[in-house]
Amino acid sequence: MERDQLPSPMRFLEILTDRFGALEAVANSSIKLARYAPEDELAMDLLVAEAVLEFGCTLREAAESAMEWARARGVAPLA
Numbered sequence: 001m002e003r004d005q006l007p008s009p010m011r012f013l014e015i016l017t018d019r020f021g022a023l024e025a026v027a028n029s030s031i032k033l034a035r036y037a038p039e040d041e042l043a044m045d046l047l048v049a050e051a052v053l054e055f056g057c058t059l060r061e062a063a064e065s066a067m068e069w070a071r072a073r074g075v076a077p078l079a
Helices: 009-033 046-072
Strands: none
Touching: 009 046
16 A cells, blocks of 8 residues: 555444454453453553453444444455
């Protein structure tokens, strides 16, 4: 991709969804480690971790809905 060319909104949403995976991994790890370590030693507060996971679900739902919308209009990116 050329530097001056911005990704399409669909591709940008896909990129955000993929990058968000790292934050979800920290959230999941914090929740699992909370069984064995005090909360002040975790990488992420448990309430924040739960919110991150909820947001991840919503982000994936939005990405899927956007793809369905694009397919219905014949503007979905090629696989």
